[in-house]
Amino acid sequence: MPTDNSNPLAWIDDALTDLERQDLRRHSATRTSAQSALVTIDGLELINFGSNDYLGLASDERLAAAAHAAAEREGWGGGASPLVSGRSLSHAKLERRLAEFEGTEAALVFPSGFAANAGIIPALVEEGDAIFADAKNHASLIDGCRLSRVTRFIYPHRDCDALETMLRQSAGVRRRLIVTDTLFSMDGDLAPVARLTELAAHYEAMLLLDEAHATGVFGPNARGVTDQLESTHKPAAPGSAGGSHAASSHTIRIGTLSKALGSAGGFVCGSQSLIDWLANRARTYVFSTAQPPATSAAAIAALDIIQSEPHRRQELLARAADLREGLRAQGWTTGHSESQIIPLILGDAKRTLDLATKLRDAGYFIPAIRPPTVPEGESLLRLSLCYHHTPEIIDTLLTRLARFAGRA
């Protein structure tokens, strides 16, 4: 169809057609059931391997009850930025609770994890500084880095030698900031946090760790990959709040309330001065409406459950290990996953979409992840496990996948 020159938005139809041709056009699905192991999406009842509700809390009635009570007490909307009048009692309690949970002096809650990253990074660096970022960081970290408009060094995925070379090359810069996911959202692999911590200390760089997919799941205190690492270096004393915070007291740790915590919102935790600075300078905190009190209250209820029901994360990780082993035995390429996120890497976008469609026909919802979410040639099916996936569900999935192995 010829482009309509009188309509300045006409290019959009052409661009969408291009996406369609490349098998890259996305459509929003509509879920008409609660988020759980079984979901109804676009009218189809499917076994759900496509949510980040890792601990099965998104539809837990205790979160709904806490949200309901807070909405009755404090109203529904945030109404204004936290610095004006939007920070409700539930929001303030959540920030205190998160600091305790994370073992840090303070925490700050943002409207989403994306907003946290987009606001925090530009508040930490400015002209004359440099950022060092893993090539596979989440889009929100990438955008936070772009918004900061400082020199960016992108190191190959998890490659600390390359990072060190870049750190050496940047001798003249004023401040340095290393930025990484701790658990990569598409590949399910872990950042080399121990080495990153050493490099940050040696080169006097700030270290920002985004634990979005690890909060609630990893470590003896469920704080994430850093927690797991610290526990292997220095075990927590029985009954104590946790182990050494050698790494965490000098880092900027980000998490989200929207994944394992089953609620919504993002947060950062660290020293009191870091939090005070970000409350003054992170534009997505200062200039955005605070999260509704009900959302904060639901997140507090989730923290209670995470602390009192550790079997959820233990069973989740054990089942993920079983599934990974079963998939590898069938010959699927699952990369370096060490977590509840397991990629089936197929490479080609069309093959990936075709397999997702076959699986949907067989009753499974497993999203096809294609560029730009992953680099060209690295399309994958992203299997994301949650606590509600029983061993039977996992066995049946493996049986189904065995039929497609080698033919996908």
Ligand SMILES: Cc1ncc(COP(=O)(O)O)c(C=O)c1O
């Ligand atoms: C590593 C990482 N950080 C941040 C976010 C954004 O969090 P939210 O969904 O709460 O905006 C995501 C979302 O997938 C993520 O994977």
